[in-house]
Amino acid sequence: MSNAALVPTYDFEKAAVALRQGNQDLGQLLAELATIPAPKQQGSTAVAVMERLGESLMEAVTRLPVVFGRVKPPKVRRSLNKTELTKLALERNAIDTAIKALNERKAEIAEMVSQHFDVVAENTGLAKPGETLRDKKGHYLISSPGSREEAPLDGSGQFFTRERTSDRADFSESKLKKLYEDGTISRADYLACTEPVKGRQISEAKLRAMLVSPKRRDRAAKILRLISDVKRGTNSINLRGSAS
Known part of the structure; x- marks a missing residue:
């Protein structure tokens, strides 16, 4: 799922406090303290995908067993004859078609399960329509690393x-x-947040030092607002076992 760059509003005071307390990653810390608007949502493609999948998927699944494994690996090193090459081409085409159709169906399953999680989140109060951040497909961004959403499957040990x-x-x-x-920032500002490495590159250590300094924090905040792109983490749907 794609996440375009979004214009953030940062809480630099909290960032400075956090940086004084530990050696946190600056990019991740600022993202955690950023307030950004939700991206424009795209409509669900589940119905269109279902219509496209039906015929091609069934055709691919039906054809594959007929052509699968008809040519066995030669017992001795030799060239293949024309009949063998033709059969292998038919099998390869059937495999490619099946893989494409199955991958599309897998994506459709992920879409349906994600919609399930959205409805559960609304029903349990974890998400509020119009308020909670969503991705471009319209699904809520409420899970986080170490805190995932789960839907157990009865009697299988999977979820x-x-x-x-x-x-x-x-x-x-x-x-x-x-x-x-362009003259928006001074040379002193530019040097203050970069370091020389075959030219100059952004120095996270210098940016951290600027944010921690009460005298330099406003300058750091101005620069960071202008050069940073916040990208929200992306959702993924997985089928896991009880030990996953």
Whole structure:
């Protein structure tokens, strides 16, 4: 699932306090303390996918057993004859078609299960329509690393999960350089948050030091707002066993 860059509002005071207390990753910390608008949602594609899948999936699944494994590996090293090559081509085409159709069906299953998790989240108060952040497919971003959503399956020891990768704020060196070249920030500011490595590159250590300093925090905040892109972690649907 795609996450476009979003314009964030940061709580730099909390960031400074957290940085004083430990050696946290600056990009992850800022993402955790960022408030960003929800991206525009795309409509669900479940119905369209179902209609497209039905015929091609059944055709692929029906054809595959007929052509599968008809040509056995030669017992001695030799060239293949024309009949063998033709049969292998038919089998390969059937396999490719089946894989494509099955992958699409797998994605459709993930979409249906994610909708299930959305409804459960609304019913239990974990998500509120119009307020809780969603991804571009319209699914809630409420799970986090170490805290996943689960849907147990009766009697199987398995369960569906919805898991999400960490949020992250990435810092753009090209944006920072353009700010300096345009005169938006001074040379002193540019040098204050970069270090020389075959030219200059952003230094997280220097940015951390600027944020912790009461005198330099406002300058750091201005620069970080202009060069950072917050990308929310992405959801994934998994089928796990009891030990997963």
